[in-house]
Amino acid sequence: MEVFIQQCINALTLGGLYALIALGYTMVYGVIQLINFAHGEFFAAGGYIGVLLLGVMTAMGLMESAPWMCLGVSLLLTMLYCAFLAMGVERIAYKPLRKQTRLAALISALGMSIFLSNGMMLARGPLDQPYPLEYSSGGFEFGLITINNLQIVIWVLTAVLLVALNLLVFRSRIGMAMRAVAQDKVMSALVAINTNRIIALTFAIGAGLAAAAGIMVGLYYGSVRYDMGFVPGIKAFAAAVLGGIGNITGAMIGGLIIGAVEVFGAAYISGEYKDVFAFIILIAVLYFKPTGIMGENIDDTRV
Amino acid sequence: MAEPILELVEVSASYGKIKALKEISLKVYPGEIVAMIGANGAGKSTTLMAICGIVPVQAGTIVYAGTPITTISAERLPVMGLCQVPEGRRIFPRLSVKENLILGGFYRTDKSAIDADIERVFSYFPVLKERLNQQGGTLSGGEQQILAIGRALMSRPKLLLLDEPSLGLAPMIVQKIFDIISEINTQEGVTILLVEQNANLALQASSRGYVLETGAVTMADTADALLANPKIRAAYLGE
Numbered sequence: 394m395e396v397f398i399q400q401c402i403n404a405l406t407l408g409g410l411y412a413l414i415a416l417g418y419t420m421v422y423g424v425i426q427l428i429n430f431a432h433g434e435f436f437a438a439g440g441y442i443g444v445l446l447l448g449v450m451t452a453m454g455l456m457e458s459a460p461w462m463c464l465g466v467s468l469l470l471t472m473l474y475c476a477f478l479a480m481g482v483e484r485i486a487y488k489p490l491r492k493q494t495r496l497a498a499l500i501s502a503l504g505m506s507i508f509l510s511n512g513m514m515l516a517r518g519p520l521d522q523p524y525p526l527e528y529s530s531g532g533f534e535f536g537l538i539t540i541n542n543l544q545i546v547i548w549v550l551t552a553v554l555l556v557a558l559n560l561l562v563f564r565s566r567i568g569m570a571m572r573a574v575a576q577d578k579v580m581s582a583l584v585a586i587n588t589n590r591i592i593a594l595t596f597a598i599g600a601g602l603a604a605a606a607g608i609m610v611g612l613y614y615g616s617v618r619y620d621m622g623f624v625p626g627i628k629a630f631a632a633a634v635l636g637g638i639g640n641i642t643g644a645m646i647g648g649l650i651i652g653a654v655e656v657f658g659a660a661y662i663s664g665e666y667k668d669v670f671a672f673i674i675l676i677a678v679l680y681f682k683p684t685g686i687m688g689e690n691i692d693d694t695r696v
Numbered sequence: 697m698a699e700p701i702l703e704l705v706e707v708s709a710s711y712g713k714i715k716a717l718k719e720i721s722l723k724v725y726p727g728e729i730v731a732m733i734g735a736n737g738a739g740k741s742t743t744l745m746a747i748c749g750i751v752p753v754q755a756g757t758i759v760y761a762g763t764p765i766t767t768i769s770a771e772r773l774p775v776m777g778l779c780q781v782p783e784g785r786r787i788f789p790r791l792s793v794k795e796n797l798i799l800g801g802f803y804r805t806d807k808s809a810i811d812a813d814i815e816r817v818f819s820y821f822p823v824l825k826e827r828l829n830q831q832g833g834t835l836s837g838g839e840q841q842i843l844a845i846g847r848a849l850m851s852r853p854k855l856l857l858l859d860e861p862s863l864g865l866a867p868m869i870v871q872k873i874f875d876i877i878s879e880i881n882t883q884e885g886v887t888i889l890l891v892e893q894n895a896n897l898a899l900q901a902s903s904r905g906y907v908l909e910t911g912a913v914t915m916a917d918t919a920d921a922l923l924a925n926p927k928i929r930a931a932y933l934g935e
């Protein structure tokens with residue numbers, strides 16, 4: 394029983410992180426029907442910039458006096474950086490191809506993915522970049538079950554970001570414009586919405602969320618590497634497809650399911666195959682229900 | 697006569713190799729209702745989309761309220777008072793009726809005036825008030841047309857381009873929509889360029905009309921003269 398509860402705790406943590414990444418895939422797909430293969434790289438870049446900023450703050454001696462403030466500031470700056478990075482990528486690699494075939498943009502996305510991950514390798518080398526360990530100490534123990542502080546931070550932060558995103562998309566003026574652009578770009582322009590700006594903003598938001606996940610993964614697993622975007626990227630993509638690509642609520646649910654399947658699969662089936670479960674789900678969904686859990690029928694939560 | 701609010705001078709546009717508009721020239725004066733009639737594929741919708749900056753203009757110029765708008769980006773036009781109710785209405789299907797209306801006035805920030813305008817739209821179209829939280833895509837065709845016009849009014853247009861407002865609607869609803877169009881024109885002083893296949897109805901509501909054939913203007917006259925013209929009667933009025 395204790396093992397099961399412990400696994401639930403782990404699943405929730407991992408699932409939340411996948412959900413954060415999956416949102417970027419689903420939102421971008423929602424507005425321009427592009428699978429942004431470079432999205433995993435925004436997640437990796439988040440991990441990289443995060444470790445860089447925390448390193449700078451350690452060197453400045455701020456870490457000892459106010460570690461949580463350092464984390465907060467790093468998080469904000471990293472999200473901002475990745476948001477701008479994504480807008481740059483959109484501008485350079487996708488926007489010029491918007492009137493071309495979808496395949497052209499897809500190939501451009503693959504190219505961008507390779508470019509970005511190699512860029513990170515050239516900038517910081519191929520080795521793991523260790524994260525500071527301060528944050529993972531301390532926590533709660535209930536018998537055999539432990540919840541460390543970091544997990545709680547991840548939960549809270551994930552929840553805050555997910556709620557904020559929902560408010561933005563479903564309650565704000567900008568969110569209304571995003572949903573309009575996803576549904577009809579010509580009509581959106583006819584009601585004075587700057588569709589290019591909304592598309593750029595969608596990339597920015599998706600990348601910001603992925604960047605936050607990147608930092609949290611770095612803290613949770615203790616290090617980041619230039620190619621860390623690939624596998625979680627595909628798993629999050631699987632989550633987005635499972636939830637119904639284009640659907641925000643679906644991406645959140647899909648992320649939690651993929652996280653749970655991975656954690657329980659590793660615990661009760663085989664640890665060695667933990668990366669495989671997400672792919673099995675991806676293939677099964679594409680085969681049996683390509684529209685995903687929240688696809689077609691309940692589509693009012695599409696972007 | 698006053699300056700035209702809209703003037704097209706020899707405007708051409710293409711879709712790839714297909715030439716859709718061949719040197720179209722037309723004028724609309726403030727306060728008028730002008731009809732544009734023509735068969736399927738004549739280029740009526742393309743003309744409106746070219747005016748609105750959606751279909752790029754290859755040659756010629758478009759001037760709106762004294763400002764050249766030939767190459768302006770589409771989203772800036774509603775701010776200037778130029779607004780279109782496109783063919784097929786293009787209601788945002790998964791947004792509520794209220795959200796569709798709010799988006800009509802998207803560029804505006806004067807919250808209280810927007811609320812007042814929503815009420816004004818309800819006074820024209822009481823049915824929308826009952827449907828406020830329903831998704832746009834679930835409205836009937838007539839209700840969607842009404843919503844599309846209401847959405848356009850939310851931008852406080854000076855010139856309204858209407859593309860086949862009668863399409864697919866029962867005669868009674870068509871009559872009601874045309875009454876509303878006249879009312880918008882007289883009560884609110886909105887100038888209207890009206891594209892229609894229903895030539896009879898359109899010309900009756902208008903003061904002048906243009907006839908479009910395969911991408912070119914082939915006739916331009918007062919509505920009464922067009923209604924009396926035997927060629928028009930034969931080609932467009934089914935006689």
Ligand SMILES: Nc1ncnc2c1ncn2[C@@H]1O[C@H](COP(=O)(O)OP(=O)(O)OP(=O)(O)O)[C@@H](O)[C@H]1O
Pocket residue numbers: 711714716734735736737738739740741742743783893
């Ligand atoms: N997106 C497009 N791509 C290619 N060709 C197009 C496109 N839209 C319109 N056309 C072509 O341009 C010509 C003019 O079309 P347009 O839609 O302007 O006609 P219309 O007068 O509005 O016709 P209808 O009364 O049927 O609405 C037609 O020959 C049409 O096939």
Ligand SMILES: [Mg+2]
Pocket residue numbers: 740741742783859
């Ligand atoms: Mg048409």
